[in-house]
Amino acid sequence: MSLLPEYRDPSKKKEYAVIGKSKPKIDGPEKVTGAAKYCxxxxxxxxxxxxxxxxxxxxxxxxxxxxxxxxxxxxxxxxxxxxxxxxxxxxxxxxxxxxxxxxxxxxxxxxxxxxxxxxxxxxxxxxxxxxxxxxxxxxPAVLDYRHAGDEGMPNIHEEYPGNINTEIHQEFGDLKKAFEEAYYVRKDVFQGQRAYQSPIEAHCAISMWxxxxxxxxxxxxxxxxxxxxxxxxxxxxxxxxxxxxxxxGGGFGGxxxxxxxxxxxxxxxxxxxxxVKMFYDRADMFYHNRGRHQGTYELTTAVDKNGKILGVHANFILDGGAYTSLGIATAYYAGALLPLTYEFDNYKFDMYRMYTNLPACGAQRGHGAPQPKYAFESHLDNIARDLGIDPLEIRLVNARKPYTTTVNSFDIQSCELKACLERVAELSDWRKKKKEGMPKNTGIGIATGAFVSGAGYPIYRNDWPDASCMIRMNEDGTSATVYNTTVDLGQGSDTVICQMAAEAMGYRYENMRIISGDTEAGPMDFGAYSSRQTLMSGWAAKRAGEDIKRQVLNMAAAMMGLPPDDLDARDGIIFSKSHHHPTKWQPLTYEEVVSQYCKLYGPLIGKGMYKVHATGGTFKGAAVGTSPAYSFCVQAAEVKVDEETGEIEVLAFYDVHDCGQPINPMLIKGQVHGALYMGMAETYWEEVHFDPKTGVCLNPTLGGYLLPTALDMPKIIKNEIVDSYEIVAPWGVKEVGEGSTNPTMGCFRNAIVDAVGVTINSTPITYEKVWRALKDKKEGKQPAEIKMPPPPANAAVKPY
Amino acid sequence: MQNAVKGKDGITRYLVTIKVNGDEYTRIVKANTLLVNFLRDELDLTGTKRGCELGDCGSCTVLLNGKPVDSCLVLAVEADGQEVTTIEGVAGVDGLDKIQEEFIKNGGLQCGYCTPGMIMSAKALLAKNPKPTEKEVREAIAGNLCRCTGYVLIVKSILAASGQEMETYYE
Structure with missing residues (x-):
């Protein structure tokens, strides 16, 4: 395994000066005083x-x-x-x-x-x-995506007959053979809801000529x-x-x-x-939308008697709304990211993204992956139950190993999924709880997830660098300004980029400044989506920082009379690596060296860029969903269900992430808490409702769309990261903020099943649904089955 | 209401004097002018954010005579003669307020849009209850929606400002 030496031997782990530390957010003072200006x-x-x-x-x-x-x-x-x-x-x-x-x-x-x-x-x-x-x-309007493709439905776009926006059919390996040879095959159908990013800041644009x-x-x-x-x-x-x-003020994809x-x-x-200042009010936000696609997800999986997955057929249909938005990518992501967490050799993915007369759906945190992942994690628990295998063990049996390639040609380097599973098991006392049982109406569920650290290819075809960065030293060396066009939506990219730049320069975080997000001030960067900035923009910042450091060390070498190779910089001090003497070869400060440089040569500027290596296979759509690196994550939740009311109390939540080497642990915690909050809300509460006859949104307010409050969060939250290092990333980093949404709905659903033995196959798993399911169970009624809608009449290919 | 004048457009406007962050401001407003818009448009105090204009999100929380209110649910004429504190009035000349410092130190903010409102709610809580329990903190900010943080580090920041640690187990 080609891990860097310091990771083969933890004792050789380098102590960094700036990264790996919980530095306060660079925009903190402006944001807590109200000085920060939003659009x-x-x-x-x-x-x-x-x-x-x-x-x-x-x-x-x-x-x-x-x-x-x-x-x-x-x-x-x-x-x-x-x-x-x-x-x-x-x-x-x-x-x-x-x-x-x-x-x-x-x-x-x-x-x-x-x-x-x-x-x-x-x-x-x-x-x-x-x-x-x-x-x-x-x-006549098309308001139910499950029937948007039926014969005789009105056509929404002339160019797209039968209301099919996107149709995907991918097949890898020999699924038929896998199903024939399997010990057990199970099929389940799940359904997800329309959710909305709902940033607290509404969209706004001020245009001028x-x-x-x-x-x-x-x-x-x-x-x-x-x-x-x-x-x-x-x-x-x-x-x-x-x-x-x-x-x-927050984006989450919207x-x-x-x-x-x-x-x-x-x-x-x-x-x-x-x-002209154009603005959306809160209701406009819900109508513009571009939130999470709702869909129906049919999964058929073949396993051997140990629960090892032999093959999977994913047959999905999505409600795209009236326009495409980012929905083609969403549709591909839904199936393309499924093979990340578990190893299997046979896979078929069929997808229809349908046009409907509802607001367009787009990319919401986790883009395309959370609902299919919820479906798959629920499905896998069903299989485990049927075979009498512990849910943790079936995941360990199938968990992806590092340096493997998925069935759909995604190259995985670092992957500590097994370590995440084991650590969540320890933190939650999983095995003890499973052995000794839990109190009545309480249960525990587990689920895994994985996500990209930036997209392998840009949204429109181009060959520009994915990220670029420029750093300019203030002439007297007392500050350094990063210029780029990254976007800090709140996730903290300005902070992390400055930490990475300072580390590369051998400078101090406290003296870093950043001007990001102005196309006339900073070089090109594609911005904040698909969790790309820490890895991609981080590379550009690291290289720009190294460029500054090279020039500073060259200048210092002339001033000190030592070769540049013998010099290094840390915390703004330039020193000799080999010459130690009380008076000769005294270390110099960044201030001294940069001042000298600027007096002799003018501006001291460093630059850096990053371009993703070629990723993915050669089949149609192979590029979508690929990334230079993939993060992995495991979550477990403990819930208590009130049998009388169906109310669910989250007792504890565990999250362990393989996000590579951390840059700012405090910001990572914030991302995980935020993802948990959003995932939990999508599990139980949040749903954009439409009148089924008119398509009018029924809850376009922050009161009607149930965002959780501070009182709704679980009492126990344990989250950790495992030791990991990604070789294609600057200092081994990977994503954390979006991937953490992927396991959440599945682990909560599995916990509810464990607690009260009722299966609810659609989200949100509202208290009412739980109450009804419990009532049906008592009365001996079978739960209503969710049916997979037939393929659209106009489909070029039908799944079976 | 005193000091009402009818404009050429037939709309009656009112002269109001509101003490904001210690200074008195006199302006002419319409009957339907919201306090949040008075602060933002008339006084350029844009630290008070507009999130929903329905009293759902709490981004526009200010202190009216020391009590936290959604300034989108208060008319400017209602605040006539009253005292308002906005986020701009929280830090002193000698530095940030303890609550503001703890938000920065503990990562109690991400996008920062809800932050001014959160801090105002926290300010009101700690003024009347210097050692709140965690539940009291959560209740005090239950009217302030945050979409980024899951509230964990916000609660931690407010408790830290009161010299206390979290009861919620998190690590």
């Missing part, structure tokens, strides 16, 4: 406010739009419809650009964009929207993608589009793609010649 906090002279009119119908023809009354209202500066905006379709998945800035001939969901206004204040915007008269001809140059301040997870897509829509040169990300706010705001700003 909605910004104001510009002469700024107007803008808002979009959205459709009240799920599916309707637009017959006419009359804006004349709205235009007469004092303070209304511009009203635009599809005639005023580019008609070029946009999206984020280039394979399916299917969205217009404003709808042209028809609307496809309640909330679809119809017109937009720019006014002197917010109040006037709402008045103006109410005065726009739109004549619609309502059309200076001649032909467009500047947009935006709540974005990727300044680069916004720059690219906005330049494309308006036929501008990339250099004429500047995207600036102020502080971002802020990765440009919205009508950017496109229509830019048009309104052009027409009025004034900056």
């Amino acid at each position: 909605g906090d910004l104001k510009f002279p002469n700024m107007l406010y803008g808002k979009m009119l959205t459709s009240p119908y799920a599916h309707a023809k637009i017959l006419s739009i009359d804006t004349s009354e709205a235009e007469k209202i004092p303070g209304v500066k511009a009203v635009i419809t599809h005639k005023d905006v580019p008609s070029k379709k946009y999206g984020i998945s280039p394979a399916r650009w299917d969205e217009n800035c404003l709808c042209i001939d028809k609307v496809r969901y309640v909330g679809d964009k119809v017109a937009a206004v720019a006014c002197v204040d917010e109040e006037t915007c709402y008045k103006a929207l109410a005065a726009i008269k739109v004549e619609y001809e309502p059309l 200076n001649g032909n140059k467009l500047t947009i301040y935006s709540t974005t997870q990727s300044t680069h993608y916004f720059q690219y897509y906005i330049a494309r829509e308006f036929d501008l040169k990339m250099g004429d589009v500047r995207i600036i990300k102020p502080y971002i 802020k990765l793609e440009p919205t009508g706010l950017e496109f229509n705001g830019a048009v309104l700003a052009k027409i009025t010649g004034r900056p």
